Amino acid sequence: MKGNVQHITTAPRCVVLIATSTARARKQWTQALEGMCTVLVVAERDSLDRSLGDLKPDILLLDLALPRLGDLEGVLALRDMSPATKIVLFARSPSVKEGLSLLRAGAWGYCEKAIDPRHLKKAVLMLQKGEVWVKRNLVPHLIGELARLTSHRLKDSAIGDTRLASLTPREREVVSLIGEGASNKEIASRLLMTEHTVKAHLTAIFRKLNLSGRVQLALLVQSARS
Numbered sequence: 001m002k003g004n005v006q007h008i009t010t011a012p013r014c015v016v017l018i019a020t021s022t023a024r025a026r027k028q029w030t031q032a033l034e035g036m037c038t039v040l041v042v043a044e045r046d047s048l049d050r051s052l053g054d055l056k057p058d059i060l061l062l063d064l065a066l067p068r069l070g071d072l073e074g075v076l077a078l079r080d081m082s083p084a085t086k087i088v089l090f091a092r093s094p095s096v097k098e099g100l101s102l103l104r105a106g107a108w109g110y111c112e113k114a115i116d117p118r119h120l121k122k123a124v125l126m127l128q129k130g131e132v133w134v135k136r137n138l139v140p141h142l143i144g145e146l147a148r149l150t151s152h153r154l155k156d157s158a159i160g161d162t163r164l165a166s167l168t169p170r171e172r173e174v175v176s177l178i179g180e181g182a183s184n185k186e187i188a189s190r191l192l193m194t195e196h197t198v199k200a201h202l203t204a205i206f207r208k209l210n211l212s213g214r215v216q217l218a219l220l221v222q223s224a225r226s
Contacts, residue, residue, distance in 0.1 A: 020063035032117035109133035179221030
C-alpha cells in the first residue's frame with residue numbers, strides 16, 4: 001500500500017529497502033530478491049525517511065525519480081540518517097557525470113532503472129561482500145579518479161593537516177567523527193551535546209575550512225589520515 005512499509009519476505013541474511021514510486025519497478029525488484037533477503041518497500045519520501053531511520057537496512061535500492069528526493073543533497077541526507085546502509089541508485093538514463101558525483105557522495109552502486117532482475121540479484125550479493133556495483137562504462141572513470149586521488153594524496157595530506165590545525169579541540173573531535181562516517185545524532189551522543197550544537201560546530205568548521213559540506217570535509221579528513 002502506498003505510503004506504508006510492506007513486509008514482502010523474510011530471511012536472516014540481509015535487509016533490503018526498496019524505494020520507488022513506480023509500481024512495476026517495485027514488483028520486479030521485489031520478485032528478484034525473494035528468498036534471499038528481507039525485502040521492505042516504500043513508495044514515498046516520508047515513508048523512506050521513517051523506514052531508513054527506524055530500521056537501518058543493510059541496503060537501500062533508491063530510485064532517483066522518487067518524488068521530493070532532492071537529487072544529490074537528498075541522497076546525502078539519507079546517508080546521514082543511516083551511514084551503515086549501502087545505497088544503490090537507479091536512474092532512467094544513467095550518465096558518467098552523475099554516477100561519479102553520487103559515488104563520491106558515498107553511494108555503493110549506480111545503474112539503470114530498467115535493470116535485469118538477474119543483475120539486481122547479483123548486485124545485492126556483491127554489496128553483501130563489500131563491493132560496489134556500477135555500469136561498465138563507469139569503471140575506466142573510477143580508475144582514473146582513484147589514480148588522481150592517489151597522486152595528490154601526499155600533497156592533500158599536508159594541506160589537510162595544516163587546515164585542521166586551525167580548528168578548536170571540540171571542532172576537531174566533531175571532524176574526527178565525521179571522518180568515521182558518524183551522523184549528527186551519533187556525534188551528539190558520543191560527545192554529549194545536542195544535535196543543534198553539532199550543526200553549529202559544522203557550520204563553523206565549513207566556514208573556517210572553506211568547504212561546502214560534510215562530503216568535502218570527510219574527504220579532507222581521510223586525506224589527512226593517509
